[in-house]
């Protein structure tokens with residue numbers, strides 16, 4: 001049985017739950033309360049020395065880093081559905097997975113973290129404004145791409161699942177998503193995929 005070390009409000013954990021749901025795989029959830037520091041315990045550090053969630057435990061095979069988990073699960077369970085063995089399609093999927101980690105998360109996820117979890121007075125206003133400006137550029141890049149493409153890398157794939165959480169939640173970081181028509185269309189398309197689940201709020 002798969003075990004997922006998880007927190008309901010984490011976008012990185014949500015993307016793994018999203019894929020597991022699409023794949024129809026049952027799993028056990030182990031809540032790690034990062035707001036109480038449960039990811040910093042000695043016990044959890046043995047599971048992930050980087051002290052972050054999500055962590056997947058597939059019958060003793062332990063894997064951390066959310067995008068690695070997506071690739072592993074898609075490869076194992078549906079190599080041709082949410083992933084592709086075609087070198088070009090695989091390259092494009094990787095491109096958007098990396099874009100997610102280098103552009104979506106550092107801007108949109110961090111802006112959400114500031115506004116939703118830290119609250120005013122706990123961050124510098126100009127830092128948030130910088131993240132929002134860069135987040136706007138990230139959303140524009142996605143919007144332009146999605147004006148000609150239904151999904152990020154051909155068919156619906158782990159690339160979409162990887163970017164979806166923090167794009168969809170970016171309004172919590174103060175982004176005005178209504179300015180990005182094609183991003184909105186894409187959000188609706190993702191939400192209409194079989195097995196789609198919402199993040200818990």
Ligand SMILES: N[C@@H](CCC(=O)N[C@@H](CS)C(=O)NCC(=O)O)C(=O)O
Nearest residue numbers: 010011012034052053054065066067
């Ligand atoms: N690159 C990691 C990032 C994971 C991450 O930042 N997880 C957050 C929750 S969304 C976390 O564990 N934060 C606790 C901390 O950094 O102290 C991944 O994609 O799995």
